[in-house]
Amino acid sequence: MALAVFEIRDVDLAGRIGRIYTAHGAVETPAFFPVIDVYRQEVSVEEVRAAGFGQVITNAYLLWKRFGREAAEKGVHGILGFQGVVMTDSGAYQILEYGGVELSQEEAIEYQKRLGSDIAVILDIPTGDVGRREAEESVRETIRRAVEARGMIEGDERIWVYPVQGGRYFDLVEESARVGSRLGYYRMYGIGSPTVFLERYMYHVVVEAVYRAKKHLPWGRPVHLFGAGHPLVLPYAVALGVDTFDSASYILYAREGRYITEHGVYRIEDLDYLPCSCPVCSRYTPQELREMDRGERTRLLALHNLYVIAASLRRVKQAIREGRLWELLEETSRKHPSTARVMARMGRYVDMLERGSARGRGVVRGVRAYGVESLSNPRLRRFYGDAARLVEAVAERWGGGRAVLKPLDPKPEPGECESMVGGEEWILFYQPFLGVIPVEACGAYPSLQMDYPQEGLPEEVIEDLASKIVSTVSTLRARGFQVRLEYCGRVEWQARTV
Numbered sequence: 001m002a003l004a005v006f007e008i009r010d011v012d013l014a015g016r017i018g019r020i021y022t023a024h025g026a027v028e029t030p031a032f033f034p035v036i037d038v039y040r041q042e043v044s045v046e047e048v049r050a051a052g053f054g055q056v057i058t059n060a061y062l063l064w065k066r067f068g069r070e071a072a073e074k075g076v077h078g079i080l081g082f083q084g085v086v087m088t089d090s091g092a093y094q095i096l097e098y099g100g101v102e103l104s105q106e107e108a109i110e111y112q113k114r115l116g117s118d119i120a121v122i123l124d125i126p127t128g129d130v131g132r133r134e135a136e137e138s139v140r141e142t143i144r145r146a147v148e149a150r151g152m153i154e155g156d157e158r159i160w161v162y163p164v165q166g167g168r169y170f171d172l173v174e175e176s177a178r179v180g181s182r183l184g185y186y187r188m189y190g191i192g193s194p195t196v197f198l199e200r201y202m203y204h205v206v207v208e209a210v211y212r213a214k215k216h217l218p219w220g221r222p223v224h225l226f227g228a229g230h231p232l233v234l235p236y237a238v239a240l241g242v243d244t245f246d247s248a249s250y251i252l253y254a255r256e257g258r259y260i261t262e263h264g265v266y267r268i269e270d271l272d273y274l275p276c277s278c279p280v281c282s283r284y285t286p287q288e289l290r291e292m293d294r295g296e297r298t299r300l301l302a303l304h305n306l307y308v309i310a311a312s313l314r315r316v317k318q319a320i321r322e323g324r325l326w327e328l329l330e331e332t333s334r335k336h337p338s339t340a341r342v343m344a345r346m347g348r349y350v351d352m353l354e355r356g357s358a359r360g361r362g363v364v365r366g367v368r369a370y371g372v373e374s375l376s377n378p379r380l381r382r383f384y385g386d387a388a389r390l391v392e393a394v395a396e397r398w399g400g401g402r403a404v405l406k407p408l409d410p411k412p413e414p415g416e417c418e419s420m421v422g423g424e425e426w427i428l429f430y431q432p433f434l435g436v437i438p439v440e441a442c443g444a445y446p447s448l449q450m451d452y453p454q455e456g457l458p459e460e461v462i463e464d465l466a467s468k469i470v471s472t473v474s475t476l477r478a479r480g481f482q483v484r485l486e487y488c489g490r491v492e493w494q495a496r497t498v
């Protein structure tokens with residue numbers, strides 16, 4: 001029995017806005033599941049909900065340790081006092097950490113069924129930051145259990161998650177995802193992210209693991225990233241196709257007096273001002289927070305941290321709606337060295353990023369180019385590829401003659417391009433980031449809807465344009481064209497290219 005649990009409503013790059021349907025309502029993705037600690041929860045679930053989270057995750061193993069049968073009788077919604085969507089993690093990580101094997105896979109699955117979880121995870125073996133051999137073993141054992149679980153979960157009303165393991169051994173991540181993609185009774189996939197990489201801001205490792213896993217996972221199924229909740233990493237994971245996240249960092253940080261921002265994490269002692277306008281930061285000063293009772297401070301900082309995460313996901317969603325997720329990635333890359341490092345690698349993932357990009361969109365927005373990373377913007381790359389093919393096709397049709405390359409500056413008025421087609425001389429324009437644009441395509445999106453810095457362009461961007469010009473000129477010459485190069489000399493990059 002295959003129930004449709006996920007609906008994709010909008011796509012940009014490989015990121016999507018979607019809906020996951022569960023027995024306790026729908027979750028709009030990308031979504032964050034705050035971790036609820038059943039032993040100690042300074043922020044109430046009502047407050048979590050009020051901060052914008054209609055979904056939470058908690059640990060089935062810890063529920064079992066603390067409440068045993070009682071939790072099974074009341075159900076997880078009853079125990080937490082939360083009527084939204086509840087995901088349970090099997091708690092495999094805690095079992096590993098405490099060295100116990102008190103719960104078999106069968107018991108873990110049965111328990112989560114009795115809890116009435118909306119989304120549940122089989123008893124996997126998280127890879128963590130371990131040696132190769134151990135990582136192989138964790139992948140093998142997780143696959144074995146995932147196959148073994150079939151009889152217990154197939155047709156169940158819960159959404160069961162297949163956990164992709166492998167950690168930083170990306171070939172193992174791929175193998176794990178490849179096998180998982182064939183087990184159709186899992187209606188959701190999870191990517192285990194060793195928290196150690198997240199804590200050390202090694203987002204590039206996490207992002208690489210996401211890419212390797214997503215290459216094999218079915219496009220139509222939601223994908224969860226375990227343990228990730230920092231606003232800096234969320235946009236990149238979403239861009240590569242992650243739909244849901246969970247993390248306890250909002251509360252763990254708060255207990256240590258740490259304050260999450262879009263730019264990184266601060267200690268409350270180090271802040272003179274609160275760069276945020278959430279209900280907490282609008283009401284208190286850093287000094288008031290420092291001086292208050294520890295429990296109350298933890299509660300307020302945790303709330304603030306949740307508001308920041310919520311706001312960053314709203315920003316990501318709006319960027320998807322506008323088709324400007326790439327631009328958001330570029331902006332985020334300037335916020336922290338760790339994101340600059342991730343951004344520098346995003347160009348490797350264009351196959352994935354282009355896979356999801358819709359060609360025609362309802363709302364047409366311009367493209368903003370900032371610097372070197374913009375050269376990898378899938379929309380610009382696609383335009384460049386299309387334009388290069390058009391140059392070949394038109395050159396073929398002309399079969400030689402005279403051609404002129406001139407800067408797309410000033411930009412022609414709408415409709416003006418058409419009047420320039422079919423003259424004595426074939427006109428081709430050139431522009432940084434876009435390359436060479438034959439007049440036949442000069443009105444095509446996004447050639448006239450682009451914003452980029454007119455001055456101070458990085459050397460790499462100028463070189464990129466120069467090499468595209470050189471390659472076009474040699475193509476044209478090979479087809480028997482006499483090529484003339486024009487520039488108006490007003491703008492720095494023109495002079496430097498020509």
Ligand SMILES: [Zn+2]
Pocket residue numbers: 276277278279280281282304305307
């Ligand atoms: Zn705040």
